Amino acid sequence: MIRIVKPDVLIDFVSKxxxxxxxxxxxxxxxxxxxxxxxxxxxxxxFKGGTSIQLQFNKPINVVDLRKAVASLKTxxxxxxQSFGGTNQHYIIYTKTSTSSTTQNIEDxxxxxxxxxxxxxxxxxxxxxxxxxxxxxxxxxGLEAIIIALLAILIYISIRFQYRFAFxxxxxLFHDVLITVGFLSLFGYEFTLDVVAAILTxxxxxxxxxxxxYDRIREKVKNNRKMxxxxxxxxxxxxxxxxxxxxxxxxLFVVLAxxxxxxxxxxxxxxxxxxxxxxxxxSSIFIASPxxxxxxxxxxxxxxxxxxxxxxxxxxxxDMKNVRGN
Amino acid sequence: MKSYTLxxxxxxxxxxxxxxxxxxxxxxxKDAAKRLPGYMPKDTINLGLxxxxxxxxxxxxxxxxxxxxxxxxxxxxxxxxxxNAKIAYDKVYVDSKTNDIVISLVDRKDxxxxxxxxxxxxxxxxxxxxxxxxKLRLKEKIAEKLKKEAIDQAISVIRNRxxxxxxxxxxxxxxxxxxxxxxxxxxxDANRAVRLIGRTARLELHLVDDKANIDDALNGNVPPDDEVxxxxxxxxxxxxxxxxxxxxxxxxxxxGAMITNASVRFGGTMNQPYVAFELNSQGAxxxxxxTASHIGKRLAIVLDNTIYSAPVIQGAITGGRGQIxxxxxxxxxxxxxxxxxxxxxPAPVKVLQKVTIxxxxxxxxxEKGTKAMIFGSxxxxxxxxxxxxxxxxxxxxxMAINVLIIxxxxxxxxxxxxxxxxxxxxxxxxxxxxxxxxxxxxxxxxLMIGRSVYDAVNTGYARAFVTIFDANIxxxxxxxxxxxxxxxxxxxxxxxxxxxxxxxMFTAVTFTKTVFEIVLxxxxxxxxxx
Numbered sequence: 102m103i104r105i106v107k108p109d110v111l112i113d114f115v116s117k118x119x120x121x122x123x124x125x126x127x128x129x130x131x132x133x134x135x136x137x138x139x140x141x142x143x144x145x146x147x148f149k150g151g152t153s154i155q156l157q158f159n160k161p162i163n164v165v166d167l168r169k170a171v172a173s174l175k176t177x178x179x180x181x182x183q184s185f186g187g188t189n190q191h192y193i194i195y196t197k198t199s200t201s202s203t204t205q206n207i208e209d210x211x212x213x214x215x216x217x218x219x220x221x222x223x224x225x226x227x228x229x230x231x232x233x234x235x236x237x238x239x240x241x242x243g244l245e246a247i248i249i250a251l252l253a254i255l256i257y258i259s260i261r262f263q264y265r266f267a268f269x270x271x272x273x274l275f276h277d278v279l280i281t282v283g284f285l286s287l288f289g290y291e292f293t294l295d296v297v298a299a300i301l302t303x304x305x306x307x308x309x310x311x312x313x314x315y316d317r318i319r320e321k322v323k324n325n326r327k328m329x330x331x332x333x334x335x336x337x338x339x340x341x342x343x344x345x346x347x348x349x350x351x352x353l354f355v356v357l358a359x360x361x362x363x364x365x366x367x368x369x370x371x372x373x374x375x376x377x378x379x380x381x382x383x384s385s386i387f388i389a390s391p392x393x394x395x396x397x398x399x400x401x402x403x404x405x406x407x408x409x410x411x412x413x414x415x416x417x418x419x420d421m422k423n424v425r426g427n
Numbered sequence: 428m429k430s431y432t433l434x435x436x437x438x439x440x441x442x443x444x445x446x447x448x449x450x451x452x453x454x455x456x457k458d459a460a461k462r463l464p465g466y467m468p469k470d471t472i473n474l475g476l477x478x479x480x481x482x483x484x485x486x487x488x489x490x491x492x493x494x495x496x497x498x499x500x501x502x503x504x505x506x507x508x509x510x511n512a513k514i515a516y517d518k519v520y521v522d523s524k525t526n527d528i529v530i531s532l533v534d535r536k537d538x539x540x541x542x543x544x545x546x547x548x549x550x551x552x553x554x555x556x557x558x559x560x561x562k563l564r565l566k567e568k569i570a571e572k573l574k575k576e577a578i579d580q581a582i583s584v585i586r587n588r589x590x591x592x593x594x595x596x597x598x599x600x601x602x603x604x605x606x607x608x609x610x611x612x613x614x615x616d617a618n619r620a621v622r623l624i625g626r627t628a629r630l631e632l633h634l635v636d637d638k639a640n641i642d643d644a645l646n647g648n649v650p651p652d653d654e655v656x657x658x659x660x661x662x663x664x665x666x667x668x669x670x671x672x673x674x675x676x677x678x679x680x681x682x683g684a685m686i687t688n689a690s691v692r693f694g695g696t697m698n699q700p701y702v703a704f705e706l707n708s709q710g711a712x713x714x715x716x717x718t719a720s721h722i723g724k725r726l727a728i729v730l731d732n733t734i735y736s737a738p739v740i741q742g743a744i745t746g747g748r749g750q751i752x753x754x755x756x757x758x759x760x761x762x763x764x765x766x767x768x769x770x771x772x773p774a775p776v777k778v779l780q781k782v783t784i785x786x787x788x789x790x791x792x793x794e795k796g797t798k799a800m801i802f803g804s805x806x807x808x809x810x811x812x813x814x815x816x817x818x819x820x821x822x823x824x825x826m827a828i829n830v831l832i833i834x835x836x837x838x839x840x841x842x843x844x845x846x847x848x849x850x851x852x853x854x855x856x857x858x859x860x861x862x863x864x865x866x867x868x869x870x871x872x873x874l875m876i877g878r879s880v881y882d883a884v885n886t887g888y889a890r891a892f893v894t895i896f897d898a899n900i901x902x903x904x905x906x907x908x909x910x911x912x913x914x915x916x917x918x919x920x921x922x923x924x925x926x927x928x929x930x931x932m933f934t935a936v937t938f939t940k941t942v943f944e945i946v947l948x949x950x951x952x953x954x955x956x957x
Contacts, residue, residue, distance in 0.1 A: 102871070102957070105873070108871075145913075147780075155788070200778070201487075201777040201779065202778065203777075204616050204625070207782075218776060224785065226787065227783065227785060228781070229782045230781045230782070231780045234487075235779040236486060239914070242912045243581070243912070246908055246912035247912070249908055250905050253904045253908065257900065262915040294914060295847050295917065297917075298847060298909055298913060301908070302902075302905065302909075306903075308901045309858075309899070312898045313894050316893065322497055341868075343869045344864050347814070347868075350810070351857050351860050351864070352861075353857070354803055355803030355853045356854065356857065358799045358806065358853070359796075359799045359800075362798045362802055363796055363799040363850070364795035366477070366846055367795075367796065371850065374850075395428035
């Protein structure tokens, strides 16, 4: 039998809590620092409005030529050119300008200068134009989605566990969202709709991880009322450690494959997922669990022992026995 | 075999067969799917625009302008009614800022009579100022209704135009309060489509006022019943654009609403394309009597506030036919005919978002996304076998069934697969094994403390189930919220994630468990390959 974590290993996670919080705080501060230095998050055009035009050239070109051609246009005065793919053939041109007119379009203007400079050696692959008004709508909607998701999870965990578990889970979520946002900013990724979706997915993934550990901690306490909270947390986290690492591992395999082979369109999203999954795994172990100790008293009050999850579990076990009896 | 296990086995096979059948057309391709036997589903998975190329357009209808048009018409009628009632007015106009109809009377004594007349004739309006000048405002509810109607009408007109444009499987739907989303998969000339869709296409025939002096009018001295409209001419060889002002009567002789048909014809010395239109019987009657009484005068053909041509009326035109000439290219004439046939938009539309994706980019995205998915899942598959041996193989089968269910469900519910959706499938592959990892780890633990194989498997499943349930439900909540708030591509992500999570719970709890049950029952092993 191959094992990542030896059975009966008991790691004292609780004692490393302070160190973990320190590391997290430093990482979050670096990320937030970079965010402040850039004057807020780098929003994608779907959130701030503007136009992006993706070009593909038949053969490698000199970006200086492209820059010169683009700069000759008034519409593209404030534009930014990004190269990707590493072959000097793929570029994206961003401009803050957008037009709500149905008869004029920005790409035709670009075409006119590119035709002169590069003739027909290029293709417009994608044009993405977002008006400022709908950009604001997307922004509001994205924020609303994140807030509602956090609230819904808070409510769900409060119902299924005690409030302190909900508190710990949300602390871990904030940790993950802040780390991910910080890293995105640090590595120069834009906040697009995909990235917001990725952040929400991280929220879901992190909570998933946290719940598995919480479930085990709860079980420990219930099986042995005399166990101290610290011991229950250490045991719960240690016993689930191999599962935590395995799941993070398999998920990272696929996300890494997406990041490496998924092409330019999936880069931002898969980067956010990569960071978020590592952070989510880390926070379930080092943040969500020790936070439970921030509250005084037993982890689970005696009378709340018979909660719905427990009854459910007993029912299942009862059914299993019956099945076996047949 | 126990009857309990047997029932589960039947359910599992039925589920796999059902979703498998729906996934078949996608695997064999559209053409081969047509040759499948009659009882098989034929629909392949609907690909999002980011994967097949095309245009995604979000339009905003300027409903305020539709309201303004209604108010202008009402204020025009009101003038006539005031005249009929012998009430002298100084000005009746629509304040474009407040959207109020403002009526200033010559004689204060007429005020009560005017108010009575308004009360009797305009029940949809509330009087916001009884004192002079009288101000009327459209009631909130009526205004809302008019706006809603304007959007509905815009949608039906745009749908009509898109249908005639000749794109396969176009979508025109309302989104939110006042947005219209148009999706045209595989469209080649996106900008032509935008022009066609977005054209207000308000056609009006106005009499040219040949008595008015153009220079005076341009200096601001426009006769009260006239307005200045420009004819825009483009030189076909130099491309130079010239604007020629015309003073025309404000009264509209014929409107586009009276047109029943329009088509492209060729004629003239250069055999140029022009658009011929036919009028309904009411329009034909008006047209023939008007042309009969205005021989020798010029009639301006105004489309969206631009004069296309202003031919001289040579004689009475009976039969209700007319034509619009101009320096059209064949495509322009073709598109003009489409917009005239499909009617005008009740208000101008604005482009709020426009995404055009070339077909080659979509192909690249599919290739890369699929490649990433295959690499990712291969790594997971091999790892599971390496780590859990035969049980790992079983988990891999569960994962494969998962993907099959996702693909089948996408085809079954006509959901759209987008690029982030592909990422969602990849992610569920990673997470799909999670449920089994949870169970297997638990079984290992139970074996460690010395339980029999049979007991270890059963407690392992029972203990892990609550955890799996809790963990998946929270992720599902997030996916549903994403679906509610997301736009097209993100929605695709939420859809594949949700289906993936549900499939995940199903395969982990029923499929692998049933296989275990059968194996334990048949072979009664005293060791597990886990």
